[in-house]
Amino acid sequence: MIKANYFNDAPILMPEDDKFGIDRFVQALSRSIRDLDSPIGATIALNGPWGSGKSSALNLIRHHLEPDVENGKIQLIDFRCWCFRGEEALTLAFLQELNTALGKNLSDKAKMLIPQLGKTLLQAGPVVGPAINLATGGI
Ligand SMILES: Nc1ncnc2c1ncn2[C@@H]1O[C@H](COP(=O)(O)OP(=O)(O)OP(=O)(O)O)[C@@H](O)[C@H]1O
Numbered sequence: 001m002i003k004a005n006y007f008n009d010a011p012i013l014m015p016e017d018d019k020f021g022i023d024r025f026v027q028a029l030s031r032s033i034r035d036l037d038s039p040i041g042a043t044i045a046l047n048g049p050w051g052s053g054k055s056s057a058l059n060l061i062r063h064h065l066e067p068d069v070e071n072g073k074i075q076l077i078d079f080r081c082w083c084f085r086g087e088e089a090l091t092l093a094f095l096q097e098l099n100t101a102l103g104k105n106l107s108d109k110a111k112m113l114i115p116q117l118g119k120t121l122l123q124a125g126p127v128v129g130p131a132i133n134l135a136t137g138g139i
């Protein structure tokens, strides 16, 4: 007999759902993220074939970082890049998302930089509407 959740393809959410033993790796990754020096930027890419457990790993990272999110040390922002096509559209959408999410917590210097980036993109690319929004702060 087929189990009711046989066709459930949803990523796992909690360490207790981990059947492939990825949680130790995920915990180490979460610690590395927590210990990143601020304000130095860093990029971490999680690569894997289709259905290999990338979203599940992200969910577990989110779970392990929850205490830091609650005490305000870390802010998590979801940016779904596959909704946008083209370099400028992607960059603008990312900056808008960042500005919207972090707006009130950004330093004055960063607040100046984001509209400036919008202006640069406005001169460089065809994505006029969102670039004007970003450049003028009209988000
Ligand atoms: N550690 C795990 N323990 C149990 N089930 C898992 C684990 N990792 C992934 N799965 C299961 O495998 C399936 C695919 O996982 P997931 O959606 O996380 O993969 P993905 O790499 O994000 O897939 P896609 O390439 O489609 O985005 C889901 O049903 C998920 O519940």
Ligand SMILES: [Mg+2]
Residues within 6 Å of the ligand: 054, 055, 056
């Ligand atoms: Mg996925």
